[in-house]
Amino acid sequence: MPNVGAYYFNNTELSIITSLFIYRSGTAEQITYMIQPELAKKITNKKDEVAGYSGRTKYIARLCNNLAKRNLVTTMKTPHSMRLVYFLTQEGLNFAYTVLGIEEHSSSLASGWSGDYGYFDYHLYKPSIERFMHHNLSVNFHIQMLHHASLKQFNYEFIDNRYASREFTLVKEGRKMKRFFRPDGEFKINDINHYWIEIDMSTERGEKLADKFESYRDYLDVISEGIPFSEMNETPHTIVFHSSAIYIATRWISVLNAFLNKMNHYTGLINFRLTNNSTLEHAVVAELSREEHQNKVLKNLQFYLMKEEGFLGLPDTRSQKPNFIKLLPSDEKILGWSPNIIIVDKSDGTKQILLFERFEGMESIGLARIVDFNKKFKSLEIGKTEHIKEIIPVLYFFDVVPNAQSYTMTSAENDLRGIFNKLILHDAKNNLWLDGNDQSQIHTNPLMYRC
Structure with a gap:
């Protein structure tokens, strides 16, 4: 058993710490699937409420509680679920930096890909209660994608918005304007196809939805200036909106219209896809x-x-x-x-x-x-x-x-x-x-x- 400082940790405990560092939070069930994505099933709030924990998940919960006693992990309850949600304390985050060998100055240099993690202040790590449903849907999305990757034999990597957000300068009518590109994250399939991900709570409509795609277009204009689109490394293969809704046919019409109206010539170069928990597996198969x-x-x-x-x-x-x-x-x-x-x-x-x-x-x-x-x-x-x-x-x-x-x-x-x-x-x-x-x-x- 490896030891860090005065404590001994088994490999599963270290995996829990690493998972909570990467995903920022998780229930015992989610953490189980983070560590072993091949075990994952479709996660719904209703199942979270009524389903009992498996033996493996009970073991993970017990280890999480042990880590909480060491002041490395703490918990919160959210309005939409009876399950405890685990996340790292400030001490736990410092511990994760030590275990993963992350230097204090690295946040501005890190990409987030392939273990290149950044050093962020605690307030940028701790999940927001106000936006927790949005954050939790993102966690479930990545768990499901890792599950599909384990079954369909493809490589899957992702980064969250801390790494994906970028500041850029836009020049319009001779004026320089500071703008921000802020997707909810990015992911790669087989390290070839690159995707931008937005967690869609159906709250952005009309002008707000149009503004989102306009910011995408402005960012693409800046990074592709003077470079053929096919030679760009940062451009996505597909922009994915993953919806919290069960019925998304009507939402498809509105987001597709916004995409077609605001993305200009990029509409023939970049795919746009709307998914939810029910359609995600089919979307993965279609992309592959x-x-x-x-x-x-x-x-x-x-x-x-x-x-x-x-x-x-x-x-x-x-x-x-x-x-x-x-x-x-x-x-x-x-x-x-x-x-x-x-x-x-x-x-x-x-x-x-x-x-x-x-x-x-x-x-x-x-x-x-x-x-x-x-x-x-x-x-x-x-x-x-x-x-x-x-x-x-x-x-x-x-x-x-x-x-x-x-x-x-x-x-x-x-x-x-x-x-x-x-x-x-x-x-x-x-x-x-x-x-x-x-x-x-x-x-x-x-x-x-x-x-």
Whole structure:
């Protein structure tokens, strides 16, 4: 058993101290899952009230109480739960700094990633009672993500808002203004895909919600100035709003509208996703399976492209692996992203573009890219030909059938009113093709359906 000062500590006690340092608080059950995330289940307030502790959790609670007797841990009760919430005392925080080897000057230098922890004053560590429900939802989010990581075999890291908050200088009309970028945290999946996380209590609406996305946009403008977006290290793959609500369909419409209206050209570069406890696992699978889903679409398309003539696209004879048509580098530079398109020859000698984008659950980027492609089409080399008369959007999905209200009640619909009536949906998992207006099945060649 390791000893620190006059006390001996077993490894589990040190894990409790470390967990409370990283997460800032936790019930005995939460601490159990912090240490062993593979044991975690969906945590709800109701279960917290009525469920009994497991043997492992009782053991953790006993160790927490022992640490409390040593004045390293203390407790509080919150209005929404009967469970005791544990967090470090000032002495416990000092002890954590000693155990983790954190130097007193390191708070401004630390990133929070991969054990690079900062030295913060106690008031920045202690969880706020006034904002505890917000903080607790954040704790549960990270526990659930670690649980999914343990089951689905991916690496998961996160930092909270103490590390994620940044000050930056914005120049508008010749004036310098100090601004702050303050997400609730950030996380990484497999150290490749980077996410910003907001814990959404549905309290920010209207102008406040718009202001939040405007601050994101301003921060992105500053850090990406003079640098191609694809070469930026700090830009997120996705912005995640994790909601405290059970029913989030209406919230999706309002936050998506704010995102599309305020994020400007970033809407085609950064995904936006809304989740809650019920949809989080599916969202994780969707994020992990983006390439797999697209490959399934390509496989499904080969049958139709080989069956009839009149297509430019798959199969690509230059490669063993089928792919969509690639635009000229100059066109992709204007867009900032690479569209998935097939070109169809119509009987009247004109051509159609079929633009394929994913719409898996409550995510924005497929809709945003359809808007972006249509707005910029005439400025692209491919759009300057007189032969291409139509752009047909194809939204493909894998597990979640799109609800028409998910896109027709957004501001995207105003931009797409002229082409949404030509929408095609593709169930990539079951290789089914649907009319986007009434979701009736298409039994003919879907690529010729809108000709």
